Amino acid sequence: MIETVLARLSRRAQAGDVLFRRVEQTGVSFEAGRLKAAGASEETGVNLRVVRDGRIGVAGTTALAPENLDTLVARALASAELGEPLALDFPPPLPLPDVPTHAPGAEAAPLDRLVGIGRELVERLAREGCQVNVSVGRSVGETAVGNTAGAAAAYHFTGVSVGAEVTRIGGDDVLMVYDSWSGTDLPTAADLDALWSSVAARLDLALRVVEPPEGALPVVFTPAGLAAILLPLEQALSGKAVLQGISPLARRVGEAVFDRRFSLADDPLVPGRPDSRPVDDEGVPSRRVTLVEAGVVRGFVYDLETAARAGTRSTGHGHRGVFGKPGVGYTNLIVGEEAAGQREPGQAPRLGGGLLEGMDEGLVVDDLIGVGQGNVIGGAFSQPVGLAYRVQRGEITGRVKDAAVSGNVYELLRRIGGFGTDGRWQGSRWAPSLLLEGVSVARR
């Protein structure tokens, strides 16, 4: 497919690159404890970028009949007529790192296997007065990229995801606890066990509602609750924000901005993760990129175009769909050293990651409402809690409602009170719980 499209470019454009993607998804969903639906989808599409007269154009389509490919090329050329001039060099053929992205067991798993995984979770999570929804999905596909500089790469992938949500309504109090697991292969018994115990533990501790504390307090942000803390950094460490002049970290490379124990890296080569890949969507070989090392800012992530405009090289972080132009994005974001927050094998993770001992009065934050609203990149946040627990004398005493936490992540991450022993994957991010001191907690 890629060669067919590139062949149609000859003489009409100086250069170009193509992404081809085919994905088949299969999934089952349980609603209120019952298996309710089974679904399948398949999608194939092509994204084409061309360079004509030094200008860039992009077009995409899911209409892949041969007679439609000329239309695709014509649309990309029309796009280039309006495009900004840019000296964009497509990568030549380069050796690719070896990273497993495809699990034959996941591809071969029959529907019954997915149903069985869901049913086990539903049965284990069932309890009086609670609605349990579970979904299990599996995707199998292929990504191929190629360009007129001769690069051509393709890989097959699989991905499995399991989501579990328990809703409990008592009067006008609504409690919702959600967690999910994902990987390239089917979950092991231990994976499902961890997912079950994570949901069950957070539910049990939430049944009792207590008054929120108030003041500048120590707060443990769980791997899920860290979203609000890490979002400003994710935005500030994108080469795009640096290029636009809106990143507070732009001129601080080499500077100790964070706690000495704080590190952040993006690693597309982690085995078993659905976002891992040997090559990015623009044909650049994948590699691990250190963003923050021992508190010191080390670099940013770039795609081809942002790198060309910024006068640097792509770090292999081009992300691209069938429609629209490629953009900068992360793959697997890793907070701290992966080994550092690891718990003892076989030991169930405890909410709070072992950071509650000695905490006289504080909070564990697992979910905040409205993360991403407002002026995120500046680092200031102020959010009501979605799911949070009060800590008194080293123990969780219950769930708090009607409270809000606020602070500035650049100030809070300067001194980290502790790293939890509950490091885990939360979607495409690996992190342990973090204890941050002096977070402002207000109640209403």
Next chain:
Amino acid sequence: MKDRLADAVKRARSDYAEIRVEHTWSSSVVFRGRRLEAATASEDQGGFVRVLSRGYGWGIASFTSLDQLPAMLRRADELSRAVPLDEPIRLADVAPTQADAVLDLGGDVRGVSLAEKKRLLEAYNGEMLSVSERVVDTQASYHDEVTEYWYANSEGTLIYQLRPEVVVSGTATARRDGVIEKGLESVGLRSGWQRVQDLGGRFRGAAERAVALLDAPRVRGGTYPVILDPELAGVFIHEAFGHLSEADFVYENPQAREMMTLGRRFGRPILNVGDHGAAPGLRGTLPFDDEGVPTQDTPLIREGILVGRLHSRETAARLGERPTGNARALSFRHPPLVRMTNTYIGNGEGSFDDLIRDIPLGVYACGAFGGQTLLENFSFTAAYGRMIRDGRLAELVKDVVLAGNLFQTLDRIDRIAGDFRWNQMGGGCGKGGQFPLPVTEGAPHVRIEEALIGGDVPA
């Protein structure tokens, strides 16, 4: 195409079968600062099949290769039969419909060159950049679509639609030293090229607001009488109340049903709320939903009392109520879910001045940067605010975040003005991984006698 679909559903092995096919032409232009990011045109096509047989659950298939229709129906049937159910899924009765609905395209965007679309957006982007040296960054985007849509089910419903969409949005970022502020403008319409001309003044206004906010103080946190402008009031009723009225939230959950019992008092007698999927000329309007059910005006709260909810055929059958035409899917890639269309707070009486006259100290919260609800709790960030002092509008303030509990807040709405308007913005609603679904919100000015405003809280 219609004959192909009608034939395919007739021959399906399942007791019930439906097919949607869509073919969409779209184009997008994006500016960032003075630089064009991209100007692209795309073509997307595909189909969706959903089947049901007695004793089994839903079987669903979606695909981008249209020559596989019969194979996809067989696949969906196999999937359905992998889901045995002791309690059958029933669909509420709907009269079969045959209809051709060619919507007013408002100037077919397919006849306008990409270069013209770029020029239009460049002009709006230029309006924002020219406001002040302090406007350091902008984002401006134009997106249009025309979709040919076919729907057929095995009960004899057969629908064709030709429908447009156009969205123009801009964000201006103003900066002075370390202070960064934003101004937003967005217009989203189920229409076309003619309706997005002459918007320069609105984009200029967004940049002027961003610059003005640089000098505005943060609102002092605390409890105030708060007046929501029609835009924020609309976003509030959609987010904080509308999602709870979607019947898929309650139909399998006895405790949720209890919380949302019809007849429960939610507000004072002045409060009326509804969802109107058939309101002429709005972005959330279509003649039929994605189950072929005609859209309608559905009252949700009447004189303060909960009187209705939004349904798909499945949730309506389950609760013994009537379908409302609210089963909507983002595209052929997705199954229909219970969704809002054009959600509104009904008109009240009197003017804005009547609402503020007797307020010694209060906050006028305008526009919405965003809002999120976690069921009964919500948080909304207003684009900007004005203090109300001694019954009159006073200084501009920023960082106006409204947080609260739905039940308490609805009950504290004590005045509703008679200046209703619909707010047709871009973006849209997200649910179950389907975003952005085109919706509209409408409201007059609404007064909450007491609400918590975040911001600097005095120590």
